[in-house]
Amino acid sequence: MLKISLLGFGHIGRVHKNAIDETEGAELVSIIDINYQDEESPIPIYKTLESFLTEDEETDLVVIATPNGLHRDHAIRCLKAGKHVLIEKPIALTTQHATEILQAAEKYDRRVFSSMQLRFSPPVSYVKKLLENDCLGQIYMVNINCYWNRNKNYYMTREWHGTNLMDGGVLFTQFSHFIDILNFWFEDTKCTNAAFYNFNHQGITEFADSGKLDFTANEAVGSMIFTTSTFEKNYKSGITIIAEKGTIEIGDQYLNELKYSNLKNVVCSKSMSTEVKNFHPNSYVEIIEALSENRPSVLDGEHAVRLVRFIEEANEMEN
Template sequence: MEQIRFGIIGCGRIANRHAEHISNNGKLVAVCDIVEEKADTLGGKYNAAVYYSIEELIENHKDDIDVLAICSPNGLHAQHSIQGLNGGYHVLCEKPMAINVHDCGEMIKTAEAMNKRLFAIKQNRFNPPVAEVKKLIDQGILGKIYSVQLSCFWNRNFDYYKNSWKGTKDLDGGTLYTQFSHFVDLLYWMIGDVKSAKGMSNNFAHQGVIEFEDTGVVALEFYNGAIGTINYTVNSYGQNMEGSLTIFAEKGTVKIGGQYLNEMEYQNIEGYKIENLPEGNSANNYGKYTGSMSNHDKVYENLIDVLKNGSSINTSSFEGLKTVEIIDKIYRSFE
């Protein structure tokens, strides 16, 4: 396979990040957005064909696009991914994979039926301290995991939600889907699958602006016997405060902290010390707010490796489904 060719569906903020990495790793052939100005701007910047409907893009590019990157609003991920897979493309879907469990299943079934790859984005797995702690868990260095605490304290103000699909039940889905699905993914990846969730939530500071919670407190039980908590809010005053994961295990305690799980904040491990971690990428900066650590370069490197060399996929659609299943359990416990 020569240079891999891409199309992008949805030309908002995150699409610019994708276009940049596509141009470093392959060729951006076409872009699409129903907001014509957004499509024109992105297409013009990368000399790509511009479309205002996904159907038109698929119809015109049957043979010269290999992968569609889905960067549309959360609630459209499933529909657009399925259209792309049925069109004969591999698909790279932004997080969350979808905003309900059923849709994730339909996406996976379509990928299987069309014999195409469906890649899910889980960029926090590449944060150096996260990758290192995962390695220690897999090697048994921490021993049995007893409990875990996930803290997500960010700021999302009125401007963030204003005149946007964000904050709507149908297209956004909820704070855990849009802001913190990467963090929930790490619980699944590092600790294991969740057996039960019980929680409470409230909308304290975003009445009339968002259609769901801005704060939640959750207790979790994992199938492997570990227990844990998630405390999350988008009401951290003025700015993001913390994204942290603390693990209490048989042979050690570790805390990955910073604003985006990007710093090794605490470690006390029997006979072992984590040292000389590489510097991670900076956070995604969207002007008035920042998101998770920007590791889309690693996502694209893996995608190219999988498609060209048959390497193993770093973040599979099955794992994307698992994240949505856990968030679904949490949200059902709020009702």
């Protein structure tokens, strides 16, 4: 049984609690959150990380679901205390901080996992296999589009959102999964050009709400257009691959839908699309198996460093 403690119990912390409850072989043994209120909680509630690290004697894995800017400090403290960590995306806000987390894991002989759960989406896995088996031939273009809405209320009700120090920007907080899937599919990805715009969040956020990126993915060229300024609500998002032997598009906010497929010598059905939008339980199954079998994982923190580096390079181009 993997015994898990949850650091941070906001929206995403609750998502993780539900996933842990659903996963055989996983047990939530404590919650660490200064604002948590439940006098009848069946598990210990710690108000500070310090008190948890001083008193806890049973936790194997700490899930770090705190604001982005705190991930490095919280992860290193937990690793030093002998706990494995699962860090919500992004693993950190700079490549340097992400590297320091991995160095701490090596020093204290613990594992770092990052919450990159969309890697378990069936359409994402399907495209991964197509690429591995060279079913698409030469990849010409990869296009990512993300047209979302995050209104003023979203930022006003979450005090850490909207700041460079704790949030980091929409590529980190809203759209990092799309870049991670790009990294999951291709071994070599690099941002080559970036432009950012703030259309309707002036005075609300310290960073731009929209942008466009050019990148390379192995030998392919690519582009990404993203925004949180779409009118009233999320519109759509997806990734399209234009290739020698076919065209394929996956979409939805959770990349769980096969939108289009026209492939040479490959018969594909949209049945692989799924109504499931929460792949966090898949992450816990993967972590349990990786730890018990002492094997590498698709969620290993080293993969998440590429994501941070990509976004960091994009931000540096703009600056």
